Amino acid sequence: MSAEAAVAESYGYRRRIRSRMLVVLALLILVFVVALLSLQIGSYPLSIPQIFQGIGRSSADPLINHLLWNIRLPRAAAALLAGAGLALSGNIMQILLRNPLAAPSTLGVSQGAAFGAACAIILLGSGQTFSTGNEAVLLTSRSISAACAFGGAAFSIAVILLIASFRQLTSEALILSGVAMAAFFSACTMLLQYFASDLQVAATLFWTFGDLGKAGWQENGLLALLLLLTAGFVLYKGWCFNSLQWGEEVARTLGVNTPRLRLIGLLLTCLLTAVTTAFLGIIAFIGLMAPHLIRPLIGSDQRFLLPASALCGALLLLLADILSRTILAPVVIPVGIITSFAGAPLFLFLLLRRRVQ
């Protein structure tokens, strides 16, 4: 190492990089531990050895194998993948649109998906009445409502992307476009609900509750593929994301093709959030919260902040899932309700703390 590099070492840059790596590693371990906890907890508690036996399908009790492979593992995987995907998407949107409020829910993606699902249930009749004694519940056909939800979310994103690419709007204007899209889709959903039957309204409402139990292995597989694709892209482009924090002009003069970065980044994140919302329903606040929660620990170096946000999102959703299953056990509350309940005050706290600082 040259003398000058030794001086650079003393500036603490390398020390900061090491500490960031440690935070990412700690998060990784924490996610693993909480995922194990999530597999343990339930109406049929499992021990750690039972979990590993069940995962290896070597448990003497076939119930354990079945419980893990068909219920708990897909649920934990959904929490992990959806949490990581939503948080990563939120973080990418916040950088690309240079707005700390950018997230799937503030860009109208969630509302677009809800409208799509409402169309499937009310207009396409993707549901059937299931009677249990004196109660009647409408069960929706998951594939049709998921496809329509994806269509709604993708449409919302397409409009915003078109506005972004053709009109060269500022980031504030893009967020306002998102708010307008959200209001438009909410109005459309309400209009549909007004003319729908009570059961259809109930089914539409039930769909909007973010629920991890909706995902099976196929859904998780697709989520994992999209997450890997997006994570690979952002890690490869880490320095470009770092440059963009200094503004559009600075990034371009540092050699970043900002329109292409923005287009590919938004396209991938939108695909990820649209698919997540289509499969699981609306899970608010994870995309908005996770980057803000982890930034004080990691700093603004996106090469570390992006993976750390993803891990933080996974951790938050795993914890929310555990809470949703234990807080009113044996009743399982949809996880979207827990994230909104916990997210709102936590976000306000972060805002106030920043103001005080």
Add this chain to the structure above:
Amino acid sequence: MISIRQLDFAYGSRPVLHGIDFEVASGELVSVLGMNGSGKSTLLRCINGLLQPSQGKVEINGRTTDSLSRQELARTIGYLPQNSQPVDCTVFEAVLIGRKPHLGWQVNDTDLAEISRILSLTGLSDYTDRSTLQLSGGELQRVAIARTLAQQPSVLLLDEPVNHLDIRSQIDVMDLIRTLTLQLGIATIAVMHDLNMALRFSDRFVLMKEGKLLAAGGQEVMTAETIREVYQLHVVRHELNGIPLVTPCPEREPMRDPTTANT
């Protein structure tokens, strides 16, 4: 050396630049002067490729900027936009981002050594671990200049580098720019509003009016007449302790040298 050859630019059907033609040698600091809306900032954006000129070309050391890749251009031209906004990171990291055109995914010892050298050149060695959010306007501008230097450019474009700074910071920053221009042999083009700062620190001047080049040259082009034509303002050109100065004066009063007014 950078040569701007017959540059034209229009925002849609509205022409902004017309036939701009001048050269800047290595180690030379040239100030671009003119009223608001005369096309100064647009000219810088055309030079660095942020805007595409409708006609003309820019040559740097014999190569047109069109023939350079995005990365090559970033290694050749450093650009300091107006109003640099701080990001929540340390001064070291803020300067390091300027190395982006040279960086792999991981920062190596050569990069770190280069940043150390630039921090020392710009007098920021004691600030490395400080957050850019805690810096004054002058210090932040110094960091922004250091960031552009980290690109190891042969051309430096500065858009109003001393805007919004107090007089002490203005002098410090301009002094730094002139020293670095000479020391590193960079061709520097700075858009300036303060005529006296420009007169004091620049080697040559480019005067623009309504998108056209009115005059280009050394101190000899900065006459009261050309300044009046550019700014529609009566001025007196004089010297104080060997420093050239320009002082505006009311149009109806006879133009007198203020340094000899009381004698």
